[in-house]
Every structure is written in structure tokens, then in C-alpha cells.
Amino acid sequence: MDNDKQYTWWIKAISGADEVQARRFAAAIALEMGRGGVSRVVELTGMSHLTIDKGIKELKKTEKLEIPGRLRSAGGGRKRxxxxxxxxxxxxxxxxxxxxxxxxxxxxxxxxxxxxxxxxxxxxxxxxxxxxxxxxxxxxNDYSLQSNIKNKEGGSSEDRDAQFRYINEKGKEFMNNGNPVISVDAKKKELIGEFKNPGRTWNKTGEATEVNVYDFPNLGVGKAAPYGIYDTGRNEGMVNVGKSHETSEFAVESIRQWWFLMGKERYPDAKGLMICADGGGSNGSRNRGWKIHLRELVNQIGIPITVCYYPPGTSKWNKIEHRMFSFISMNWRGKPLVNFETVIKLIATTKTRNGITVAARVDDKEYATGIKHSDKEMEKLRIEPHLLHPKWNYTILPQND
Structure with missing residues (x-):
């Protein structure tokens, strides 16, 4: 495995572990690296030498390590x-x-x-x-552990940091001027029918919902393609649940529906719209259809749309992932998505401690795949690349034709 990629997975695993697991895992990595391993792991994780040394001592015990019932004894440990x-x-x-x-x-x-x-x-x-x-x-406080290693596609950590700062600055500029900033993304497709959904839910003993033994698509009623829009300033969102293909036209139609159902009313004096997105898929930075359909939306609503992409390999920074999609997944875990009405209901009843509200709708339109867009079509775009990473940041302006 490529070392940079391997380190990235290690860091992600450690950041989600409790202190005992993280200490032991970091120690195992240091031992595997050999000479200089402890210092390298300290550099990657920010853990202290003492913490990693303690983990190494635990791993070198001859007896089998016990799984801790609790991380500390009751009342133990120093006060925070x-x-x-x-x-x-x-x-x-x-x-x-x-x-x-x-x-x-x-x-x-x-x-x-x-x-x-x-x-x-x-x-x-x-x-x-x-x-x-x-x-x-x-x-x-919602910061994530990141390693300063090279990303083959996304460049150095300096490139990523510069883009992160730019997204923040642009977002604050838009919100200060009363303009909406939305995070968008497509959630993975879900089989609709009497299929097992990962996770568990509370039922009376002996009353578990019966589902199909096999997850064959032909046993269901189709697939749901959820596309989400999260309003970062208002802590609310909308999910457009498609029945067809996840295309650039579907992505832009989802944003269009959000604008006319929610955005236009909440931002009646908006002079622009900012979209934060992952750089791939239906709303990707290289997707011509995405820009073509955005132009149509810009002309329809009469305001410019600015698009800022998260650097490659950093899509989990997208606010919609941890502010909306993760809670939707928790809300329907263990519950079979037997029909599209169930999907809509479970999305719309998603609640969080921060009080997020989520609307949902079914999109019955059939979206065609394989559509090619010519250079001539692209030349008609009134698109302004930004000075910083112009492929990651651009604004599409309304046209009069």
C-alpha cells in the first residue's frame, strides 16, 4: 500500500477511537515502522511520546490484552x-x-x-x-485530526488549507450580505422494498420486522437516489429523492427545487447563491453538464451562483455529511425502507440536538444518462474563474440570450 494513503487511513481510524484504542493502535503503527517510528507517529497524530510508549508496553505484555469495561475507574483521572x-x-x-x-x-x-x-x-x-x-x-469541538502528507490529486496540505480558508472567507462574505450558502451532496442509493436496513431498532420481543432474505433489486420497487441541500446559515435542509439516475441534471434540479420551495422565501433579497460541493460525481468540477444546467438555473432565478469545491479527498469536510446525512442515516437505521413514502417520512422526521429541520420530496422525473456537451455549448457560459484554484472556485453569471 502507498505509505501516504496508508497513513491517511491510520489517522482516520485513530481519530475515531477512544483513548485506549487510539493509544494501542498508534503504538502498533510505531512498532511496525521500526526505527524512528515513535517520533513519526507523534508527528502524525499529535500524541505524546509518553502516551505511545505506554501503548507499546501494553502491546508487549505476554498475556492477552483485556477489553476495558470502562476507560477509567469511577471518579478516576484528573479533573478536566x-x-x-x-x-x-x-x-x-x-x-x-x-x-x-x-x-x-x-x-x-x-x-x-x-x-x-x-x-x-x-x-x-x-x-x-x-x-x-x-x-x-x-x-x-468538531475539529478533525489531519496529517500533513501529500495528496496525489489534491496537492499539498498548503493547497488544501488555502482552499479551506477561501471557502470560509467566501461563506462569511455571502452570509454577511444576506445571501445563502448551501452544502450539497448525493447520498448513496438505497434499495426500496422489504429489505434489511443495517442497524437495530427497538421492537417488542418477537415482533421484529420480517424482510427478504436476499437483497435482489428485482424483489423491491426500485432505488432511491437522495440528493441533499443543507442551508449552513439556517441549519435546515431539503432532500430531493430521485427514482432515476443521479445525473448533473438531477443535481441541479434538486437545487432548483430547494430554491423555489425554501430558499427564495428565506432570502427574498439575495444577490447571489454560494454552493459548497465535493469535486466529483454529478456536481463535479469537471462535469460539463453540471455547469450547463447551473447556467439554466442562474438564468431562471436571475442571480449569480458561486461554486466552491472541497479539495480532492476531503469530501467528509462537507457540512452536509455530518450535520444532515449522518442523522438521516441514524433515523432510519434498522428500519426497512419499504416504499418511497417511508423514505420521505423518515427524512422529514430527522431531529438533532441542534434543532435541524429537513424537508423531503420525491422526484418522479426520468433523467437520461450519457448526454455529451460540446465545446460550443461551454463557450456560451458566462463563467468567471476565481484567482485562487480557478477549477475549484468559479461564478456563473446570468445571460440575456
Whole structure:
């Protein structure tokens, strides 16, 4: 396996583990790397040498490792620093590159500073804190652990950071001017019918829902293709559930439906619309159909549309993934999606602690695939590439023809 790709998966696995699992996994990686492994893992994860050394000692025990019933004994462990020193949270947020923590206008939350560097800066202003604690606080505040390694398609971490900053700056600019900023993406297709849906749900004993033994598509009524639009400023969204193919026309139609059902009413004086999207698929940066159909939408609604893409390999930064789609998945886990009405109901009843509201509709239109768009069609576009990464950032302007 390519080392950069391998490290990326390692970091992702560690960031989602509890402290014991993360310590042992990091230790295993360090041992596998051999000489200099501990230092390299410290650099990649931000963990301390002591933490990784402790994990190595645990792994080298001859007896089988026990699965911890709880991470600490009841009442054990030191009191959290934020309980003893409440100002540390505010000071930490000021140190981050994007000091918009807790602000709805912050479309992304990330830092290119190591936890060691952040801890050192906090110590300089009087806080007693270690890198591990910095990492924990960042994780609890929706920052994600990222490694500074090369991305073959997306370039260096500097390229990614510059694009992340640009998306944030543009998003704040749009919202400050009363213009909508939406995150869009297509959720994976779902089989509709009496099929088992992963997960479990509460039922009376002996009353579990019976489903088909095999997930053969011909046993169902079709596939649902959910395309979501999340309004980052209002914490609400809409899902257009297609019955056909996930094409660029379907993606733009989903945005059109959101605009006329929700966006236009909420932003009556909008002078522009900003779309944040993953760089591939039906709304991809290289998809000609996406731009052609966006032009039609721009001409219809009469305002420019700005598109900003997340760098390749970073689609999970898209707010719609963790603010909307993840909760929809949790809401219907273990529940067979027996028909399209069930899908719509489960999406529309999705609730979160932050009070998100989600609307849903069925799109019965048949979308054709394999449509080619010529250079001549592309030349008709009034498209303004931005100075920074013009393939990732552009604005489509209305036309008079």
C-alpha cells in the first residue's frame, strides 16, 4: 500500500477511537515502522511520546490484552482542565487559524498547527496544558485530526488549507450580505422494498420486522437516489429523492427545487447563491453538464451562483455529511425502507440536538444518462474563474440570450 494513503487511513481510524484504542493502535503503527517510528507517529497524530510508549508496553505484555469495561475507574483521572481553567477554551479558539468556533458562518473547522505548537502557545499565556489535552478539546469541538502528507490529486496540505480558508472567507462574505450558502451532496442509493436496513431498532420481543432474505433489486420497487441541500446559515435542509439516475441534471434540479420551495422565501433579497460541493460525481468540477444546467438555473432565478469545491479527498469536510446525512442515516437505521413514502417520512422526521429541520420530496422525473456537451455549448457560459484554484472556485453569471 502507498505509505501516504496508508497513513491517511491510520489517522482516520485513530481519530475515531477512544483513548485506549487510539493509544494501542498508534503504538502498533510505531512498532511496525521500526526505527524512528515513535517520533513519526507523534508527528502524525499529535500524541505524546509518553502516551505511545505506554501503548507499546501494553502491546508487549505476554498475556492477552483485556477489553476495558470502562476507560477509567469511577471518579478516576484528573479533573478536566476546562473545569479548573474555563478561559482555556476561549484562548484555544483564538489561537486557531479560523477563530470562528461556535459561529454558524464557519463552514469548516480545521487547523494546520500541531497540538504541540498549540499547547506551547497556550502555555505562553498562562495555561498548564499538554498536547494530548489540546487534541481532546479540538476533537470535542468538531475539529478533525489531519496529517500533513501529500495528496496525489489534491496537492499539498498548503493547497488544501488555502482552499479551506477561501471557502470560509467566501461563506462569511455571502452570509454577511444576506445571501445563502448551501452544502450539497448525493447520498448513496438505497434499495426500496422489504429489505434489511443495517442497524437495530427497538421492537417488542418477537415482533421484529420480517424482510427478504436476499437483497435482489428485482424483489423491491426500485432505488432511491437522495440528493441533499443543507442551508449552513439556517441549519435546515431539503432532500430531493430521485427514482432515476443521479445525473448533473438531477443535481441541479434538486437545487432548483430547494430554491423555489425554501430558499427564495428565506432570502427574498439575495444577490447571489454560494454552493459548497465535493469535486466529483454529478456536481463535479469537471462535469460539463453540471455547469450547463447551473447556467439554466442562474438564468431562471436571475442571480449569480458561486461554486466552491472541497479539495480532492476531503469530501467528509462537507457540512452536509455530518450535520444532515449522518442523522438521516441514524433515523432510519434498522428500519426497512419499504416504499418511497417511508423514505420521505423518515427524512422529514430527522431531529438533532441542534434543532435541524429537513424537508423531503420525491422526484418522479426520468433523467437520461450519457448526454455529451460540446465545446460550443461551454463557450456560451458566462463563467468567471476565481484567482485562487480557478477549477475549484468559479461564478456563473446570468445571460440575456
Amino acid at each position: 482542565i476546562e473545569n479548573k481553567d474555563p478561559s482555556v477554551i476561549a484562548d484555544l479558539e483564538k489561537i486557531m487559524d479560523e477563530n470562528t468556533a461556535g459561529d454558524n458562518m464557519s463552514l469548516l473547522r480545521w487547523s494546520n498547527k500541531s497540538t504541540y505548537r498549540i499547547a506551547d502557545e497556550l502555555k505562553l499565556i498562562g495555561h498548564k496544558i499538554d498536547p494530548d489535552t489540546v487534541g481532546r478539546i479540538l476533537k470535542e
